[in-house]
Amino acid sequence: MDTDDFSADRALFARLREMWQDADPVPADLADRMVAAVAVEDLSREYALLTLVEGSMPAAVRGESDTATLQFSDGETNVLVHVTATEDGSRRVDGWVDASALAIRLVQGDRDWSAEAGEHGRFAFESIPPGVSHLRIVVRGADGDVHDFRTPQFEI
Structure with a gap:
């Protein structure tokens, strides 16, 4: 593969990312909710x-x-x-x-x-x-x- 192929792939992935961000954006608090859910699960087991x-x-x-x-x-x-x-x-x-x-x-x-x-x-x-x-x-x-x-x- 040459550099043009990588550039084309990057451009395609950028357009796909943009399309999904518009169609189904990630909730703003998703990362915080996931960290909290994992922490609560681990509390009873590890801490x-x-x-x-x-x-x-x-x-x-x-x-x-x-x-x-x-x-x-x-x-x-x-x-x-x-x-x-x-x-x-x-x-x-x-x-x-x-x-x-x-x-x-x-x-x-x-x-x-x-x-x-x-x-x-x-x-x-x-x-x-x-x-x-x-x-x-x-x-x-x-x-x-x-x-x-x-x-x-x-x-x-």
Whole structure:
């Protein structure tokens, strides 16, 4: 192809673009609405609210108190996690979820552990090495829909 062919193609595409802009213009707020829609969808999956209930920081597990309590919520599901350092240097993670949990996983990098929710949504992980972690919980909501609840990363 020579330069004349590219010029002709550019001119044709410019006319097509102009025709569609006149016939069916893009709504002025489309980009903002799409960003908002994607952000709302990601909020429940990726950005659960992290609140420190006890202790000053998650690093307190390695400090004098050797415990930390964290609360996570996405507005529908609430999870409370209590982390305790054990004598051998590993961690015990006790948790409670207020929704019907179908699967619970504690993830650290490429390693993960599973637990089952017992009565009142209680679950536990034992002998977990210290490190940056997050929880992934498959829950059945009040509406019957199944969705993935994922906490932000936290240090145990």
